[in-house]
Amino acid sequence: MTRPAASTTLTTAAGGEQLPPRADCVADSAGTVTFTWEGSTAGGEALVLRRRGAGTGPDGAVRLPLIERGDGRVGAVLSGSVELAEGHWDAFTGDGTAVAAGVRDLRALIDRVPETGRVTVRLPHPMADGRLAVRSWVREPHAEAGDIEVEPGAFTVAGVLHGARIGAGARVEARLGDKVRGFAVTGEAERFRCTVRYADLAEDTGDAAEGSAPVEQRLWTLWLRPAAGDASEVRISRILDDIWDRKDIYVYPAHQAAGYRAGPRYNGANDLCVQLAPLV
CATH class of the missing domain: 2.60.40 (Immunoglobulin-like)
Structure with a gap:
């Protein structure tokens, strides 16, 4: 026009x-x-x-x-x-x-x-x-990440599930390509809490022969399954505020795990991930 x-x-x-x-x-x-x-x-x-x-x-x-x-x-x-x-x-x-x-x-x-x-x-x-x-x-549904507690070897995320409820056998799945690693979820109704252990992810990267050094950075994405057998795959993100890109704003401590420095981080879409970077 x-x-x-x-x-x-x-x-x-x-x-x-x-x-x-x-x-x-x-x-x-x-x-x-x-x-x-x-x-x-x-x-x-x-x-x-x-x-x-x-x-x-x-x-x-x-x-x-x-x-x-x-x-x-x-x-x-x-x-x-x-x-x-x-x-x-x-x-x-x-x-x-x-x-x-x-x-x-x-x-x-x-x-x-x-x-x-x-x-x-x-x-x-x-x-x-x-x-x-x-x-x-x-x-729909949506899993909103809240407080994150970081400790050597692991971090714990608490959050709120919108559009579904936490049931028996709920778990958080960390995904890297076709690899999936599950972690137990505690909570009820819409509240959930989960601890993610870095060593479990470092051991599951499949980089090369046993004993060889990690070769590249890994970024595991985090998903919530509200209950055992539930087909829902709910991305864990933090979007219910005024921050459009929190990857360089919310920075968490990283710890050594099986040849990596590991820690939680947000990507450019405000999705919660676990980053494993090779030690240099």
Whole structure:
């Protein structure tokens, strides 16, 4: 869509250079995100969210009509009822101009308690270059990681299961390719607790002949099976707050185990993992 020259959502720098719109965001606990910036709607303009890696298919873009606010600003609303597939969504104006991240009010997301078993999270955030994006998670059921206690040789994670209940024979599974290692879970109802032992994972890497040195870093992913025989596979993550990428923020002590330094960590999707790095 071509934007009429008489009305634009771009701002202008002192030297006459046009700058991308800088959108402020407010997120609520129901999954609604409201965007506002200075400008005009100008003939059907929209805020467009595009999912990275999705191409041009029907699930790759969401158009949000702009609304005049009457204070020299326009707004767009991503309603909690709008489906937004899990992934990274980049923000653009209707003509393809990237939107910059402004002030973000995410207070309603802190210590959020979902009302249903289907957990949806929409978290606006700045990219490294200042562009605005929305990180979306869709989980049903969902295992939310809480406190993590680290000790030599192991760590214990406590969490809350949304959309299912802990039953007899529940366990946490650590997975590395086709390798699976199980650890017993204690708890009841929606609460769970599990201790993961590093030595069990180091012995199961299958690097080379016995006695040889480990050759590469290993990252085991953690899943919860709510009960014995339950076909559900619930990824253990921490997404119910205002942190879109916690891998470099939540850093835990590592300990030596069978030739590795091992410890819990979050990946870029806020999923809980166990990292084993060779000693050097």
